[in-house]
Amino acid sequence: MKRTTLDKVLLAFRFPALFTQTGDWFKRRLSNVSAQTNRLQLKYSKMYMSKNLQAVVNGIIGDTLVAAHHPLAIQMTLNIRGQTLILEQHLLKISIPKIQSKLVVLVHGICMSDDHWPEDLFVPQDAISVSLHYNTGRHISTNGQELSALLEKLVSHWPVPVTDIVLIGSSLGGLVSRSASYYGALAGHGWLQLLSRLVFIGTPHHGSPLERRGNWVDTRLSSNRYTAYLARLGKMRSAGITDLRYGYLLDSDWYGRDRFEPLADNRQPVALPDGVVCYALAATMGKRAGDLSDRFMGDGLVPLESALGYHHRKEICLSFHQMHQWIGFGMHHMELLNHPMMYDQIKSWLASPIT
Numbered sequence: 001m002k003r004t005t006l007d008k009v010l011l012a013f014r015f016p017a018l019f020t021q022t023g024d025w026f027k028r029r030l031s032n033v034s035a036q037t038n039r040l041q042l043k044y045s046k047m048y049m050s051k052n053l054q055a056v057v058n059g060i061i062g063d064t065l066v067a068a069h070h071p072l073a074i075q076m077t078l079n080i081r082g083q084t085l086i087l088e089q090h091l092l093k094i095s096i097p098k099i100q101s102k103l104v105v106l107v108h109g110i111c112m113s114d115d116h117w118p119e120d121l122f123v124p125q126d127a128i129s130v131s132l133h134y135n136t137g138r139h140i141s142t143n144g145q146e147l148s149a150l151l152e153k154l155v156s157h158w159p160v161p162v163t164d165i166v167l168i169g170s171s172l173g174g175l176v177s178r179s180a181s182y183y184g185a186l187a188g189h190g191w192l193q194l195l196s197r198l199v200f201i202g203t204p205h206h207g208s209p210l211e212r213r214g215n216w217v218d219t220r221l222s223s224n225r226y227t228a229y230l231a232r233l234g235k236m237r238s239a240g241i242t243d244l245r246y247g248y249l250l251d252s253d254w255y256g257r258d259r260f261e262p263l264a265d266n267r268q269p270v271a272l273p274d275g276v277v278c279y280a281l282a283a284t285m286g287k288r289a290g291d292l293s294d295r296f297m298g299d300g301l302v303p304l305e306s307a308l309g310y311h312h313r314k315e316i317c318l319s320f321h322q323m324h325q326w327i328g329f330g331m332h333h334m335e336l337l338n339h340p341m342m343y344d345q346i347k348s349w350l351a352s353p354i355t
Contacts, residue, residue, distance in 0.1 A: 064238070287330050
């Protein structure tokens with residue numbers, strides 16, 4: 001009797017020896033998409049594959065989708081109200097009713113899409129918001145380099161001269177924004193000279209303990225032949241996720257290393273960009289500063305110290321002015337990313353003059 005895909009997966013769990021065969025079968029099916037692309041696109045267009053669901057899939061296995069040239073892999077785009085911008089000056093004039101010289105660029109977090117952002121909730125009236133949509137399963141440094149190049153193209157084709165740029169990064173999006181700033185400076189990109197403010201929302205500047213614990217579990221499972229197949233499942237997670245172990249921003253942080261090995265924190269120090277006013281918003285599940293939840297759990301995903309840039313190693317510690325920090329008490333990570341108080345704080349910062 002011919003087995004279905006589900007049968008094969010279930011058998012792999014019941015009989016570890018079959019897992020390798022199942023993995024090989026999965027890779028063959030995923031890689032062999034060139035002849036099936038049209039059929040897959042038709043199939044998924046008829047199914048309920050929303051943008052947000054596709055974003056989740058990309059966050060989990062996005063690098064694998066790119067390697068397989070899979071049609072579900074998200075291409076990086078800049079959008080306004082869900083509409084992708086074609087970066088040609090005459091087309092931008094037509095597609096954007098009210099052109100502004102000030103841009104607020106929104107960079108979402110892992111497994112999310114540009115639909116995550118509330119419509120112009122905190123954007124000043126004399127600015128226009130542009131949302132990035134991208135594959136969060138790729139390496140942060142890969143996304144950072146592409147974002148920098150895309151912003152350079154946006155500025156050069158914008159219908160009026162751009163006078164100011166604000167970058168707002170949510171969670172992993174804050175790391176992508178820092179990486180873009182680094183590579184933009186390296187390439188001499190002009191958009192970086194227009195960047196006045198950089199806002200981080202729940203950004204794990206020094207990584208997330210959840211990914212570090214996941215790596216520890218992988219190592220323990222791999223050491224036992226009876227549980228090694230479970231470790232293989234864990235190692236399907238994307239490069240974007242494993243970069244969150246310590247907050248890798250650069251190619252040199254991960255290149256030439258096995259990302260699933262239990263490596264020490266060997267990041268190259270990356271300072272906040274010069275001449276840019278930076279803000280950090282963080283959350284803690286603690287009801288007040290210093291209680292157990294505040295000290296040990298942070299927002300459940302990102303420790304408070306990581307979100308505020310604190311680190312015992314002075315060379316990688318980030319310095320946010322005390323007036324440019326905000327902490328939401330009694331909040332978990334996802335609550336922070338959508339909390340009205342957080343957006344009110346950003347709106348207040350953006351409305352105030354740069355000092």
